[in-house]
Amino acid sequence: MHSSKTLKYRRPLMGLSAMFLSVIAWPAAAACNASDLPSLSACLAAIGNNDEISLQADLSCDGAQCCPEGVALLHVYGKSGVTIEGNGHSLARGGDAWAQCPALHIWNSSLIQVRNLIVQENASVTSPPCYQGAPCPSNIALLVQDSANIAMDRVEVYDAPSFAVATNGVDGFLFDRSKIHNAGLIGLFSGPNGNVASTGIIVDRSIFTANATNAVVFYDSADNRLSNSLLLGNHRHGMYYWCGPAGNQPCNGGQVYVPRGGATIVDNNVVGDGRCDNCATSPTLHHPVWAIEAGGYSGLSDAAQVVNGLEIKNNYFYNHATAAVFRNEHSILNAFYLTGNIAAGAGSLYMPYNPNDRCTLSGPGIVDKDKCAADANQPHESGNHSSSPYQLDRGGVADWKLYQLVANGFRYEARYATEQPQFLAAHQLALRPLSGVDGGGAIYRCWLSTPVNGVYHDYLSNDRNCEGGGSLDSIVGFSVGAGSPGAYPIYRCRNGYDHYVSTQSSCGGDTQEGLLGYARP
Numbered sequence: 001m002h003s004s005k006t007l008k009y010r011r012p013l014m015g016l017s018a019m020f021l022s023v024i025a026w027p028a029a030a031a032c033n034a035s036d037l038p039s040l041s042a043c044l045a046a047i048g049n050n051d052e053i054s055l056q057a058d059l060s061c062d063g064a065q066c067c068p069e070g071v072a073l074l075h076v077y078g079k080s081g082v083t084i085e086g087n088g089h090s091l092a093r094g095g096d097a098w099a100q101c102p103a104l105h106i107w108n109s110s111l112i113q114v115r116n117l118i119v120q121e122n123a124s125v126t127s128p129p130c131y132q133g134a135p136c137p138s139n140i141a142l143l144v145q146d147s148a149n150i151a152m153d154r155v156e157v158y159d160a161p162s163f164a165v166a167t168n169g170v171d172g173f174l175f176d177r178s179k180i181h182n183a184g185l186i187g188l189f190s191g192p193n194g195n196v197a198s199t200g201i202i203v204d205r206s207i208f209t210a211n212a213t214n215a216v217v218f219y220d221s222a223d224n225r226l227s228n229s230l231l232l233g234n235h236r237h238g239m240y241y242w243c244g245p246a247g248n249q250p251c252n253g254g255q256v257y258v259p260r261g262g263a264t265i266v267d268n269n270v271v272g273d274g275r276c277d278n279c280a281t282s283p284t285l286h287h288p289v290w291a292i293e294a295g296g297y298s299g300l301s302d303a304a305q306v307v308n309g310l311e312i313k314n315n316y317f318y319n320h321a322t323a324a325v326f327r328n329e330h331s332i333l334n335a336f337y338l339t340g341n342i343a344a345g346a347g348s349l350y351m352p353y354n355p356n357d358r359c360t361l362s363g364p365g366i367v368d369k370d371k372c373a374a375d376a377n378q379p380h381e382s383g384n385h386s387s388s389p390y391q392l393d394r395g396g397v398a399d400w401k402l403y404q405l406v407a408n409g410f411r412y413e414a415r416y417a418t419e420q421p422q423f424l425a426a427h428q429l430a431l432r433p434l435s436g437v438d439g440g441g442a443i444y445r446c447w448l449s450t451p452v453n454g455v456y457h458d459y460l461s462n463d464r465n466c467e468g469g470g471s472l473d474s475i476v477g478f479s480v481g482a483g484s485p486g487a488y489p490i491y492r493c494r495n496g497y498d499h500y501v502s503t504q505s506s507c508g509g510d511t512q513e514g515l516l517g518y519a520r521p
Helices: 017-022 037-046
Strands: 030-034 051-055 059-062 074-077 083-085 090-094 104-107 110-120 140-145 148-158 163-168 171-176 179-181 186-191 198-204 207-209 216-227 230-232 240-243 253-267 270-274 289-294 306-313 316-320 325-327 332-339 342-344 350-352 380-382 385-387 401-407 410-414 422-428 442-448 458-461 470-478 488-495 498-502 511-519
Touching: 030 037, 037 051, 037 059, 037 074, 104 110, 110 140, 140 148, 148 163, 163 198, 186 198, 253 270, 270 289, 270 470, 289 306, 289 316, 316 470, 401 470, 401 498, 410 458, 410 498, 458 470, 458 488, 458 498, 498 511
Parallel strands: 030 051, 051 083, 059 090, 074 104, 083 110, 090 110, 104 140, 110 148, 140 163, 148 171, 148 179, 163 186, 171 198, 179 207, 186 216, 198 216, 207 230, 216 253, 230 270, 253 289, 253 306, 270 316, 289 325, 306 332, 316 342, 325 350, 332 380, 342 385
Antiparallel strands: 401 410, 401 422, 442 458, 442 470, 488 498, 488 511
């Protein structure tokens, strides 16, 4: 074992995961193998700097068993250079363990890697909602505090009743090729620990699906970047009951929320299917969920509630009931850029709270109205495009089924049964991404770049770049597991320019272009 010189990474705005890893010298590690709870406890008791804990089997615990002596089953306190290697194994927690301690807790440590680990929380437990004046549940499945240069690679968190991942007072954090599904409150939250803000937070190539409220929140953190990720069906159910005229209705919001902090980039992401099933509605905003919600509510009266630098660029937003990007009332955003984004099936690309005055001038406690008119407070927009194609303008509704339809003699693989006149079959896909698979087994719908006899044709792909032959329409769903009950394979077939799906590998004599995944009836 040896220690290495550490090159502190502080500016993710200049790069992504490869840069984060390349500028940090990760030390070699001596492995301690854990195949059950006693051996895991022994490894943790003996762990030193530059050591590794390697899981050799799936582990499960229940209630207090998951929190020995009141601490997380997996914990790293005051260490450097430690690796937790999951080897694709899972830690499943039952009972009320989520309310007693995190599943993983990293504190006062540096150069910590967590890899190839699945955390399965108790899916039968849900967090209670939050009300004004009452304590809000803040239990966290994976908690990182007061630490530096922490990397999570291929880490998956399912069914966390409250928060799935949180960084508090962390300087340098990478969440790469990872997944968060069905968190009871928030997927990934980055914020301060007391007066110490988080900095250098990178979320890259990750998937966030069906989290009750925001998938990602950058709160009072700086030098953040969310890139190359998929965010689908988040903020599905309002849990913060302080909206509406009486302040007691569930709030709508964004799949991504940036209320305050410094220098944040959101780029090259796919954000789709935004709809809240219980949020406060109005005649013009039905179940509204935005792809990105920007700005804090008290920016005019509180200098701390300001976003200093937000760049939203080259993202693809689709199927939101209202605008893709929303700016909150009374908010201040300095250096706010919207560049090269596409909004398909959304009311607009960008909408401030008050369309007539981008920074609302009325309200209690306002002390700096001049900021409303400042050029720096208005978005700098270039190269954006908005459209409302009929197949995506669905008010955020999605059921994750693949519908086989026919029109004019050609077959279409659609997301809605009403898209084309003739119905052939339906295949149920999943919103939960496949575990242990990079990309989660996503099945994308694409359109060929060139029309045939004046008609554009669609095709399905496992590549978000549509294999270079077309443009992205949407994500139809994720493949179900091959071994799940009733699962059957679906193949991509082709007859001339007509791409279609078949459950038969022979494609009835047509050309078979590959296995797309598995579906259920």
